[in-house]
Each structure stands twice: as structure tokens, then as C-alpha cells.
Amino acid sequence: MITQINQPQISIKQTSEPDTINRNTFSDQPVEDLLKQILSDETHLNPSQIDMNAPLEKYGIDSIMVVKLTNRLEKIFGSLSKTLFFEYQTLSELKEYFISNYAHVLHKKFQPENNVKDKGVQEKSSQPKFSTRFIAPEAVQKISDNKDQDIAIIGISGRYPMSDDLFSFYDNLRSGKNCITEIPASRFDVSSLYHPDRTKEGSIYGKWGGFINDVDKFDALFFNISPREAEIIDPQERLILETVWHTFENAGYSKKSVGGRKVGVFIGVMYGEYQFLGMESTLAGNVVATSSSYASIANRVNHFFNLNGPSMAIDTMCSSSLTAIHLACESLKNGEIEMGIAGGVNLSIHLNKYITLSQGQFLSTDGLCKSFGTNGDGYVPGEGVGTVLLKPLAKAISDGDQIYAVIKGSAINHGGKTNGYSVPNPNAQADVISEALKKSDINPRTISYLEAHGTGTALGDPIEITGLIKSYQAYTTDKQYCAIGSVKSNIGHLESAAGIAALTKVVLQMQHKQLVPSLHSEELNSNINFADSPFVVQQQLQDWKPIKLSENGKEITYPLRAGISSFGAGGANAHVILEAFEPEAKSELYEYNTHHLIVISAKNADRLKAYCLLMADYLEKHPCDLADVAYTLQIGREPMDERLAIVVSKIDELPEIFRQYQQNSLNETIAFTGNAKNKQSTSELIIDEEDGKQFIDNLIQKRKLNKIGMFWVSGINIDWQLLYDTPPKRISLPTYPFEKKRYWISIPTSPK
Template identity: 50%
Template sequence: GYGDLRTITTALTAPVARAARTATATAPAEGGGPHEAALRLLRELIAAETGLDPAELAEDAPFERLGIDSLMIAKLNRELDRHFDALSKTLFFEYATLGELVGYFAEHHAAELTGGTPAAAPVTPTAEGTAPRPPRAPRRTARAAIVEPAEPAGDAADDTDAIAVIGLAGRYPAADDLDELWTTLAEGRDAITEIPAERWDSRRWYDPDPAAPGLAHTRWGGFLRDVDRFDPLFFGISPRQAELMDPQERLFLQNAWHVLEDAGYRRSDLADRPVGVYVGVMYGEYQFHGALDALRGGRPLTGSSFATIANRVSHALDLSGPSMALDTMCSSSLTAIHLACESLRRGESELAIAGGVNVSVHPYKFAFLSQGRFLSSDGRCRAFGVGGDGYVPGEGVGAVLLKPYRKALADGDRIHGLILGSAVNHGARTNGYSVPNPRAQQRAITTALEQAGVAPQDIGYVEAHGTGTALGDPIELTGLTHAYRSAEAAPGTWPIGSVKSNIGHLESAAGIAGLTKVLLQFRHRTLVPSLHSAELNPNIDFERSPFRVQRELSAWPDGDRPRRAGLSSFGAGGANAHLVLEESPNPDPVTDVPAGEQRTGEPVLFLLSARDEERLRAYAESAARFVTTERVPLADLCFTTQVGREPLDARLAVAVTDGAELVAALRRFADGGPA
């Protein structure tokens, strides 16, 4: 009948099936071989689940056209487990047609199909035709370049395409800066909370039934503090104009300023230079409030294009390089970083600010995601853990300042880490629009490794996409396993984790959050725990997997090669991105005690400036906390305040020889007294 899915599916597949049967009738008989046995079994199982006629199931008909969904796949996996040992739960995602899946079983399970003894070797799903090529001869690494003579012969120190991260800044749930983020990660904290009342009344928009129309079945998320605070006059923006700006635009502009400060650059240092700005963003909810305001008879808020987020930074900081926002959904910020690296390698940009931003300011998104059954029901992101039924939305803003490694080294820039290789691609057609393609994920990872000149065995950690879904995580592990299989590693060789277990899935800002976590692990030489995985996802065979979930805080010890990591970010629409990272070849000096407990032989001058006295006193309080806790040389810190900060109207100068004296002066000033 009209509109009946099974009738339509049968009609669509029947011509192909008849052609297949005709071809089979004239082909040489295969008897009871593994191919025929696999075809017969799979047709019977799929027909029983879909209600279709087994004879109408053509080998070249895509599973998507057969109406097979994730629930059916789970049932089919259980049936297949009755016939075969140690099967991957992602086979229906790895193979797009019945014929492809038949080929897999005929090749890898011939003994079971023909009544022989099952193979004793563990079963590893294959991605036909996608085995990684051997990495090209490794370029001289950044660390090796550092120890070369000042003027090395030939191009020994100049033959790397690595991109240096020379600035890093961000704000994340329960973390107003990266020191607070590191505390969250190192202490294994979960920063997820109920939706703050100042965002919207979550009770009004909540229903525990996921099918309730227009409502959300969860009230949990990761949220930024003070998301509405902004100093427009600092950037030459009127208060009225600032009110009309999307909070994401304001936040990324602030963060771009902070990333320049972290790198020790002033606005005048970059004025009218080809500095690119690349920002990943995917939700524009602020304009919903404008529409509602207009309906109520008020003055409507202006809607904003995503492009204004990047363009505002370029305008405010006087940067003349490429300026663009991009939306590849959850891989947006990592894709932005990839494009920034490519621009630097082409010489199109001298430096680039790249990152992402994501803020939830309207209940519509939670209702929409609930309708699609994307959200975790209990507010926990169980990356690689049992019981994951969705993700937890999180907010964040983060950015890096990038420069070609050779130039950063020559300029004496502080380097947080190196991007050795990056790659992006798309999953093409799969068994459903939002169904990941593990083969495409594998290709992105392999391409990034090849560009980096790094073999899988040179990687010490993988920051996974890890959204905490029952099938998404196994699919990701399948792609990773295929990409790393050339190393023939033992089970549990590579630790993996996901920052989403701490702060939620930051959607368009997920990639920059993962990059920040990896760079902080490099800095502290420590691997942090991935949460909510005490009991592992049963759809992943971790006993045979070369990967293991990093479930505790542990040292990342020195080895015979630099610390390196892989970083994945995958969009729901199939856009994949992967980076290969290496620790800084000249990490920051770490002192035995914090700067606040050090003495200098000669007096040193510590400078602060802000737009007005109120902000200067607040700045002094945060500076006092930094001096008290950070183990950096006091003299170096003072030097940075002199040359690496923008001179603003309100200023403070303190000459000291003792860190404790500096802390006391800063706190005295912060409390309203003289320095």
C-alpha cells in the first residue's frame, strides 16, 4: 500500500534482486561454499528482522534501503553471536551492502560457515582496501632540530612542515581559565550541572518522556560561568551594539585577546599583517530571542551570521589574513584548526587564530536533540563505558595561536606543542545520514599520520571523539584499530580518553577542548582519567583491542621519543578530522617552588594594566593567584608583563626581589589599598 515501508523497500530492491538471481543462475555453481553459506544465513536473519522476502534481498542493495536501523542492528548482532565467536558489533556500519558483508564472512569465517573448526585467532574486522600505507620516511623531528647547531648544514632544521601552537586560551564548564580546567581534569571532576536558572526555566521545558513533543528529557549540561559578561568599550563597541551581538561572538573575541596575551603578543605587533582567523561554530540560538521579542511588540534583536564571529576578531584586532567561520557540526573547531594549518603552510597567513565556540542560550536545542534521541538520559557522558545512551551538551570557547614551527623557533616564541599532521574527509554514503563510517575515520587518521611522518607505534595517547553512545564509541574504536593495525600491538597498548566525560560534548568547540586537554597533558607530563568508564562498553572487545581507556591519573614518563598524541573529532553529518600532535621541543622551565616563593638577585619590575581601576584591581587578584601557584621563574614572569602585554589606561608597577612581597602587594591593591 501507499506509504508502507516494507512494500516500498521490496519494490525498490526487487529489480536488482531479479538481475542478481539471473546472473547467479548462469554462473558456475558454488555448492556449499562459504560465500553461499554466508549469503543464505544473512538473508534469513535480515528477512526475519525486516519482514522482507529473503529472495528479494539483492547482494548489492544498500542496507539503508532495506530499512535497517540501529535497533535492528543490535538484534542482528545478537543473532550472529549465536553462530560466530568474537564478532565486532560494528560490521553493519563497516559494510554498506549485503554482498560486502557476505564477502567479509566468507573470507574470515569460512570454517564456521562450512562446518569446520572455528579459527583460533581473534577476529579483527577488516576495512577492505584501506590498509594504511607504510609511513613515508620520517622527517627530522622538531626535537631533533632543537639540538642541531645554530646554523645546521643543509636543510636539517628546516625540512619540517610542523605548525607550532604559540598561544592557548579557553573557558570551559567550571573553568574560567586553563589552570582551573587542568584541576578539573587531574582531579577527575565531572563539571556537568543542571541547566542554570538564568538560562531558562528547565522545569518548564522538561519531560522525562523523550517522545514528549517540544520538550527535553534531560536537564543537564556543561555551562560557562558569566556568559553574559562583556566589556564592549574595551574593544571599541557600543553597549547597545554589544547587546545585539551573539554571546558566541563576544566570547570568541575575548578569547582571541587572551590567546594573544598568552603568546606574549600585543595588538600592535600584528596590526595589518596576514593573520588568519578560523572559528568553528554550529548553533545560532540567540536570534530566537529576537524573534520572540518582536512577536511581543518589543524591539527585535538582530540576527547574526556565523561569519561575524571571525570577522569581528579580524576587525577588532586589525588582522588582514583570511577570516572565516565554518560549520561541520561537531568537528567544526578541529576542521578550523586544520584549515588554519593549511593556510600557514601555503604562506597565505603568517600566523592564525583558530578554535571554536559553543553556547546554549535557548531551550530549543535541548528539545530538538531530545526529539532525535541524541541526549544522555542521566546527564553523564559515558565515553567507552556501559550504559551510554547519548551525549551531554557542553559549552566552551577556546583558541590557539598558530605559526609555522621554523618561524616560531627563529622568533623565540614559547611553544605549547606542535601539530605534525592533520586531515579531514567525509564518510560519504553510509547506512544512514547520521551513521558514522569507520573506514572514513580510519582514512582520516591514516592520512594525518602519513602527513606527520609518524608511525602508530610513535603515538603515546589518543584523545578520542568519545561521545558515550552504545554504538558510536565501538565504531570509533573500529576505525582507530584499523588505522593502527600496522603496528601489530598487544592488547591495551595505547591509552585513550575523552574530555567529554568531564565537561560534556562541546559540539562545535569539542575539537579545541580535546586539543587543549592534550597540550595540558604534554605540559604536566601526566595522563588524566577519562570518567564514567569503570564498567566498559560491552560492544567493544577491550580484551583484544590495542586500546585501553585511561581510567586513572598517571605519569606520562619520558621515553626515547617525544610525547605524541592523536586527536579525533567527528561531525554527526559525516565530516571527520584528525590531528597528530607532539609536545613542545623546548617546554617551559618548571621551578621547584611557585614564583611567589622565589627570590631574584636584582630587583625586577612587575607590570599590570587594564582599561580602568576597577578592572585593574580585579586583574591584580587573579595575578596574585597565578604568582602563588605557578612554578615559573619569577624573573621571566616579570619580563613577560613588560613586553608581552598591551599597555592600557590604568596601570600598576611593583618592583620586587621577593615573590612573597609581590603577592602581598598585588593582594593589597586588589583589596582597595595602594600597592
Template identity: 40%
Template sequence: MNQFDSGHPARRTDIAVVGLSCRLPQAPDPASFWRLLRDGVDAVTDVPGQRWNAAAWHDEDPAAPGKLISRRGGFLPAVDLFDADFFGISPREAAAMDPQQRLALELAWEAFEDAGILPSAPGRTGVFFGAIYDDYATLVDRAGPTAITQHTVTGLNRGMIANRVSYALGLTGPSLTVDSAQSSSLVALHLAVESLLRGESDLALAGGVNLNLLPENTVGATKLGGLSPDGRCHTFDARANGYVRGEGGGTVLLRPLAAAIAHGDPVYCVIRGSAVNNDGSGDSLTTPAADAQREVLRLARERAEVAPREVQYVELHGTGTRLGDPVEAAALGAELGRPDGEPLRVGSAKTNVGHLEGGAGIVGLIKTALAIHRRQLPPSLHFNSPNPRIPLAALGLRIQREPGDWPHPDRPLIAGVSSFGLGGTNCHVILADHRPRREPATARPAPAPAVPWLLSARSEEALRAQAARLAGHVRRHPGLDAEDIGFSLATTRTALEHRAVVVAEDRATAVRGLSAIADGTVATGVVRGEATAGKLAMMFSGQGAQRVGMGRELCGAFPVFAGAFDEVCGRFDGCAGGPLREVVFGGPGSLDETAFTQAGLFAFEVALFRLMVSWGVRPDFLLGHSVGEVAAAHVAGVFSLDDAVALVAARGRLMQALPGGGAMVAVEASEAEVVPGLGDRVAVAAVNG
């Protein structure tokens, strides 16, 4: 059983977070988001002029008709820009699409890339997105009926946010957009986890998006009484007077932990349990209920099989409202607080980037996943003294005001994430770190004399931009391994039409090659081209291609090859006249004896084919000459391994018995035979000697 170093056992129901993406104010990706959090940056700014005229809409009186009380918010730049060609979308359809759909597409692609998983990976991938507003639909409506086109319905329907991602990436699992008000994206994640646990999905993409394109929804927040006049979120602070609106989005890619380990996926953290409930009948539709919030905390904790004192941190819903904060604090203190010991640390990402409303929960989850992965707690901003209605000490809570270590880094890092909807739909998720037992170190093969770095993009311009970004990344991170970079580029990125490869002996040469691609200049070791659809053929050679020691270095470098080679050699032992592996590697016996020659070539070729398949290389056609014909037929599924070994062994013995020890006496070419087994159609061309 895989375990944490601290002894906390991994469970069958643990779900791994294997990929992250986010687009947030002043944080276009998870790495920059972590820096923003760690450094305590407030990304809230004045309203950009291209959104609306803040002065014209502003009034200090919250009751002023049609006016809003705040001039500030968390905004993304250039939300009107979108690379439609990349996703195969026409300009007209792209213009009709809600920018939230466009943002969801970009976030989904980036989450797959972050995980090193191709969207085309086998299995069912579910898509679950949270979103609550549709500002873009209002803009289209204002243009009148003549603005309605064939793309309007699909472009503006909020349900299409998830469906668009499924369609564009070819994902066949469940696909739905969730609207439970401000808890939407965390509820979407809960549904994604449940889909994985039921076996309905093999992978799941969960996230949320929110864009503030119009002032009217900010007017609505003002009239509701939830908006902060000073444009800051003072979570749990005495100055708490409301929240500030934010925009952007985030996604996480999820897989059951056992499957993630088997696939070698990166694991940021694991989801140990989650729960959803509703306040039910209370003082009003929008008044939060402490009992219901405490109950959802308890349900999630019990499903995670975690004791209250094991939780070290909770990412709050933490809107900074006069009513909501005291209720949340009371529920949290009653369920997880520790007034007689080390206080529970709490904080809120809303103090950094604002309240993303439908996307708020996933932002808090990504923050917490990064904090677990980095093994540090970032500060929560704008806290000076506690709200008089929140007795932190008595509740056993402490605001995380400075960046620092977890309270007990030697124990499993366990955290909760809360998100509560305006209509009382509450969600809580329990996260934990994942520290697998370390396997004994194995000797690494000698570095390759040259390493190819592969790049691909939808256009020449995008290819050049990608080369520039990679060159900059490598310069900023001098410790990166060149072979690791080459492996990741070749195996974890979708191969697009415009391609380039840099073949270099060292990092400096590779960076020069990338710079040449970015500049559009010629450089040694750089090849550019545009790929076209075609077929791949592999040919298996016959007797005469053998050499003593073939496969020895491959066995040392690639476990897949070694396993397949040893398996095939083992099947020959006893029927080839000696231990085949030893003969091939120069031991007793002669590889020039036909019985060993043919068996050795068959073992080498089958193992090499298995290695290529493990890298994702699958041929459309297979050709074989002499014993290579049998190897081709076996990997195509014509012969089982035992039948192929028996045939090769008998063939080798019979040819060995011929005058001259099996020298080639005739060549007869047969017609190509179409056989099932690999891809849609595989041809095996047999050349008999």
C-alpha cells in the same frame, strides 16, 4: 636542526601551539581546566534556573512531543556579562551581539596574552572559529520586528564570530567561521594549520564556541536519540546511553615551529599533521562509517610521518552513544590498536565537561596539549566495564581511568585527537611534544636593585582588579622570579590607557604595592596615571658624556646590546688608532683622546638604541649633539653603518689634530631636518660642535 631529546627530529611542517585559552564549566582558564581534568571532576550540573525551567521541559519519555529527556548539562555562569568598553563596543551594539561573539573575543585576547604575543605583532594573523548554533538569534526573533536594529545583522550572523575577532584585534589574515556540525572547531584548526603551511598566515588563531541558551536544541538532541537521560557521558562503557550537552569554548594560537623558536615563544606541543574527510554514502546521513574514520586517522598519521606504534594516546570523539562508540572503537583499533602489545590509551573530555558540539574538538585538543605539556595523562570518567560491542583487549585499546604518566615518557609523546560531525565530516590531528636541545647555561647578571612591574587596563576599576589578581597569583606561586614578572609585564602585554607601576626591591614590597593599587590607597614605589597619545623623542649626546667602562655591564646583561656594540667597535678597528672596545673598557689607549671618544660614544649610543628597539621602544623624533648627530642620522637611515663609521673616524682624527686636541671651540645649531626611516616621520635636530 632543533631536535627532541629523544632524537625525534623537528620538521619544517611542524606547527607550534604557543598559546591557549578556554572558558569551560568550572574551568575559566587552562590552569583550572587542567586541575579539573587531573582531579577527575565532573563539571556537569542541573540546568540553571535562569536558562529554562528544567522541570517544565522534562519528560522521561523521549518521544513526548516538545519535551527533553535530561535535566543536566555543562553550563557557564553569567554568559550575559561582557566588558564591551574593553573592546571598544558600544552598549547597544554589545546587546545586539550573540554572546558567542563576545566569548570568542575574550578567548582570543586571552590566547594572545597566554602566548606573550601582542595582537599588534607584525604579520598576518588568521582567525578560524567553529560554531554551529545560534540560540541568541531565536531569542531576538521572538521579540518581533521592532527588536531589529542597525546592529542585528552583524550581531547575529554566525560568520561574524571570526570576523568580529579580526576587526577588534586588527588581524588581517583569513577570517572565517566553520560549520561542519560537531567537528567544526577541529576542522577550523585544520584549516588554520593549512593556512600557516601555505604561508597565507604568519600566526593563526583557531577555536570554537558553543552556548546553550534555549531548551529547543536540547529537545532536538532528544528526538535525534543522542541525549543521555542520566546526564552523563559514559564513553565506551556498557552504560553508554548518549551524551550530555556542554557549553563554553577554547582557542589556540599557532605559529610555525621554526618561527616560534626564533621568537622565543612558549611551546605547549606541536601539530605534526591533520586530515579531514567525509563518510560519503552510508546507511544514513547521520550513521558513522568506520572505514572513513579509519581513513582520516591514516591520512593524519601519514602526514605527521608517525608510525602506528608511536602514538601513545588518542583523545576520542567519545560521545558515549550506542551507535557512535562501537564504530569509533573499531576504526581506532584497526588503525592504531595494539592487541599484541602495550594497549593504546584513550579517553574523552566529554566525560568531564559535556559535549560542546561545535566547540568539542578544540576542547579535546586543549586537553591533549596540556597532557603533553604537563607530561601526564588525566583520567576519563564514568567508565566501569566496556560496552559489549567494544572488545577493548582485542582492539588493543585501554581507557585511561586514573591520572598517571605516559606509557613511554622516555619516547616522544605523540597523541591523536578525533572529532566527528553528525553529517560525516571527520577530522583527526596528530600532536607531539617539543623538547629542544638544551643550550649551555650562561651566567645570569646580578639582580637589579629594583624592578618595575607595569600594569595597564581600560578603566580604573579594571586596573585595580588586575592588580588584585596579580598579587594573588604571586602569593600562590612563591617561586616566581621578580625580574621575569617585570619583563613579561613590560614586553608581553598591550599598553592600555589606565596604568600603574610598582617599583620594588623585593617580592614582598611588590605585593604590598599591588595591594595598594587594588585598594586604591597610596604606597611607596607606586605610581598611577592615565596615558594620553604623545610622541617619543631620543637624544644622542656628544663629546663629554663618555666614561671608561661604559657599556660593560650592558654587554654582560643583554646580548642584543653586546652584539651591536661589538659590531660597531669592530668596524672602527684599524681606523680609530687601536682596538676600540678595549679602549672603552679601560685597556691600552685613552678614552679622552678625541678619536677614541667620538668612536666610543657612537658605538655605545648605536648599541643602546638597538637594545631599546628590541624592547619595542621606537621614537618619533631623534636629536643629536656633536657626534650624537651622526648616531641619530645613522639609526634614522640617513647613513649606512660603514658610512657613519668612516665619518666619525675622520671627524675624530681631524678634531684630534686641532690645537687643544679637539676641544670644543664653537657651537652652531642648524635647522631640524626631516628624514625618512623610523616610523611615519622622524626629525633629526643637528647641533654641530
């Protein structure tokens, strides 16, 4: 039986007999002296110089010293949390922790004369499983029903290392593929600076990364951008434009259908390295200024699509894109926007990033992101771009949108002051997760997967697990019911795009009802006691089954639920809770042999042939309803100049017809082609006639699909909704195949 979410049962093992031994049985002073002496031994400061209330960072605490201090304390108290010095930031706080949780140990150590009379006291465990410092008081408050606050993900698109689309991305995840390579020579040359010794100054000790294809390519004319301007625009800006177009198409929305509406754009980004290439070009004699404006990455989307909602780039470092998703959700809940585009982008295009990360000792020495694995010593940078289209769930259902998943709640915060600028705060991480749980009205015992930040460091991962345990233990003491993993083990740390990559992985897992393996964790991090936590590292591909729990004598099956964490190096944290969406069973709308009109278009014949091949391949692998395919292509794609219209009654006829177009061998009785621009004068003549529009409407009313198709390829606009009494569904279909033409700043080989 699970505990009601508004009345969590907090169960933490007591460490002493409270009625017999407590803090009043001995003085605080010996404990203070003990802690001061241990810190003195490591820092070589006189104990009298150590202030119990001073931040530990004042004494030069670093990760190496943390390990040594913890080892010293474990000789006295037994096994301790390896994140203790991240949870407590002064010796005074540590003193209170030990007095509250290890009173019996301290009593034995400092009151030996009383040991004989205390032998009759039954000693319970002197090693608490978790720190008791954090108890979420807000968890006990009554949470109002917030189903009207649910946000639907209705469109999604992205490109990730070794994955040009989400189909290949999931194939790589499912097969457990490591998508990390050495830095391609086409990016930058690290050979002169590389040295495997991470302590060697002036060198780069990490030469690996996750890289996406064709970052130098762009379909400039598609977006009405001149070749010269395309060359100086940050490639991240170009990638976002193409990805947002694909996201709208994936949701079944054309550019025209979203233009002029209150649609917000929220994009996470943290590197603007393209400007460095511009400076190098200028110094070499080719004077040119390249643009790396973060704001422009979002603003250009609003400009091109004519979107009137907020437009902002968000930089919270590694939590940027998940924070962007949170802000989009809040804007939707506040009624500021109808829909929201949210996501992030990240590229590694200049040596400067690897120099910076080597200086800060952030990089992995062996090119692996060992999330929750042993010997993890840093992360591998990765590239990626991804966006989602968001809409309030109730509106998405009423609009007949395809719903990939539901965002139940999200939260953001900051860790405040810690023992170092880049040192995480597990208490703040616990707070942000607890806040997301509260907003979601979800008991974490019903969450069966956690997509962790999981950078793969010896202490970073234990700190994250500590925060998770602190937030979950306010609701349940059950163990190892929730799988945990990190996409970073596959594609590296995508930094500002890490959150959207993580969310995309979870959405795909929900779609396929599978949990994919988290890599490089065969031997688990010894600083994490997973057996005594709610979590078990997902190390193989398996079915993702819903959780079933007994509550009030009844078995309840919960939908698939997942938490997603993203933590910035500067302390900015974000957490999102996702739930699978189960649509109502679809009733048959049309007879199997009903004819439908399939329309598809592109900027030119070459792109249309490429598009037809994509459609043929997709339909051969993915069963679809013919009516849904027809409807989605009619209302969810922007009509372009080069056009193809096909009248068919069976879905399995389509792949062959699409291939026939590519081979110039169409059956012209059912397939019609044309260029709307070339036939514009003819189409305008028809429309300009007094009864022209009525004529087209009559064709639609009588479902004269062949004639409608012929008029459409000649450039006539069709009101497709008139074809349907009950509209079919928007579905996911292949998106536009952009032309890949190189636009990149040129750097002279020698100064002019």
C-alpha cells in the same frame, strides 16, 4: 623492536587454512541465501525482494535492528564486531567479508558431506580480531621528512563548564570532577516540556548540560562596542573576542604587535540561537533584530585586531573546531599566514536545541556522558569557548615564543554515504587517522594517549574504536599500550567546541605530564574488546611517562604523543596528532639581584586592582623568573590608561607589592602610578622637545628604571627591546580581567 613507519608489518590472524579451504570450495549462493533470509526475518520482506547490492539503509536498518542482526549472525559465526553493519553497507560486502574471514565455518555449514575428510585440517581461529577489509596501502609508501611542517601552539585560552580559566579547568580534570548540572533557570525553563520517557512525543527527555558562567556578560567598551550594539550581538561573538585577546596575551603578544600582519582566524561554530531570542522579543512587542551570523564571529576578530589573514567560520557540526585547527595549520604550511588563531565556541541559550536533540534521540537519559562505559545512551550538551595561537615551529623557536605543544600532523575527510545520514563510517574514520599518521611521519606505537571523540553511546563508541584499530593495526599488533579517554565525560559534548576542548585537555596533560581520569567508565562498554586492542581506558590520575622502545638494538625514548579525534554528526571527520615540546635548558641571563621594571595597566583603576590581585595570586603559586615576568608584561601587553610600574630585584617581592596597590598602600620610592590619559599633555611636552626621544633612550641605555617607570605611567611610549641585549622569554601570565556587565536582549513578559 618497532617496525619502520614506511614499511608497516600488517599482522592479521588467518581464519582458515588457505591451501585447503577457501572461497572456491563452495558456492556464493548459499551465503547470499543465508544473509537474505536473516535480513528477511527482521524486515519481514520476502527474500526475493532483497537486493544484495542495495544499500542496507534501503531496508530501514537502525541501531536496534543492527543489534538483532548481529546476534543472529553470532549464533553461526561466533563473536563478531558490533560495528559490522557500519563497516559494510550492502549484503554483497558482508558476503565477501564472511567468505574471506570465515571460510571454514561456511564450509562446515554448506558442505557437510566433506566434513569427515576435512577433520584432519587444523582449524585456526574462526573469529578474526579485526576486520581485514581496511589495510592502509598509503602507510607502506615512503614518507618524506616533514619537520619543517610542524606547527607550534604558542598561545592558548578558554572557558569551560565550571572553569573560568584553564587553571581551574585542569584542576577539575585532575580531580575527576563531573561538571554537568541541570539546565539553569536563568537560561530557559524546561519544566513544562520535560518527561523522562524518551519515546514521548513533544517532550524533552534530557534536562542536563555543561554550562559556563556569565555568558550574558561582556566588556563592551573595552572592544569599542556601544551598549546597544553589544546587546544584539550573538554572545558567542563576544566570547570569542575576549578569548582571542586572552590567547594573544597568553602568548605574550600585544594588540599592536599583531595588527596589520597576516594572521588568520578560523573559528568553529554550529548553533546561532541568539536570533531566536530576538524573534521572541519582537513577537512580544519589543521589535529588535539580534545577530547570529557565523561569519561575523570570525570577521569581528580580524576587524578589532586589524588582522589581514583569512577570516572564516567553520561549521562541520561536532568536528568544527578541530577542522578549524586543521585549516589554520594548512594555511600556515602554505605560507598564506604568519600566525593563525583557531578554535571554537558553543552555547546552549534556547530551548530549541534540546527539542531538536530530543527529536533525534541524541540526548543522554541520565545526564551523564559515559564515554566507553556501559549503558551509554546519548550525550549531554556542553558549552565552551577556546582558541589557540599557532605558528610554524621553526619560527616560534627563533622568535623565543613559549611553546605548549607541537601539531605534527592533521587530516580531515567525510564518510560519504552510509546506512543513514547520522550513521558514522568507521572506515572513513580509520582513513582520516591514517592520513594524519602519514603526514606526521609517526608510528602509532609511539603514541601513548588518545583523546577520543567518545560521545558515550552503545554503538558510537565501538565504531570509533573499530576505526582506530584499523588505522593502528597497519603498524603494530601490540595491545593496550595507549591510554584512551574523553573530556566529554567531564564537561559534556561541546559540539562545535568539542575539538578545541579536547586539544586543550591534551596540552594541559602534556604540560603537567599527567593523564587525567575519564569518568563514568567503571564498567566498560561490553561491545568493545579493549583487551584485544591497542587501548586501555584511562580511569585514574597517573603520571604520563614517555614510551621507550627497542629499535635496532637501541632503546629509544619518545616524546609524549597523542592523537585527538573529532567526528561530526553529518560525517565530517578530523584528527590531529600532538607532540610535547621539550625546550632547551635555559641558561641564567641575569644575576638574582638584578633590578627589573614591572609594568601593568588596565582601562581603569578598578580593573587594574583586579589585575594586580590576579598577578599576586599567580606568582605565589607559580615560580617564575623575574626577567621573564618583566619582559612579558613589557612587550606582551597592550599599554592602557591606568598604569602601575614597579622596580624590584626579587620575584618574591612582587605579590605583596601587587596587594599593596589594591590596598592603596604603595611604597612610592619603587612603585609609580598614573593615568596616561590625564597626564597626556605633560608626556607630549617631553616628547615634543627636540631631544625628548634621545633623553628617553639614554635613560634606557643607563637602565634608570625608576625614571623610565615614572615616564611610562605618564604616557610615554618605551621601546622595551632596548633594555635587553639578549631578550628573556615570553611566559604565561594572568590575562586581562574583563569587566562583567550584562548585555542581553530583553523579552517583555506580555505583548504590548
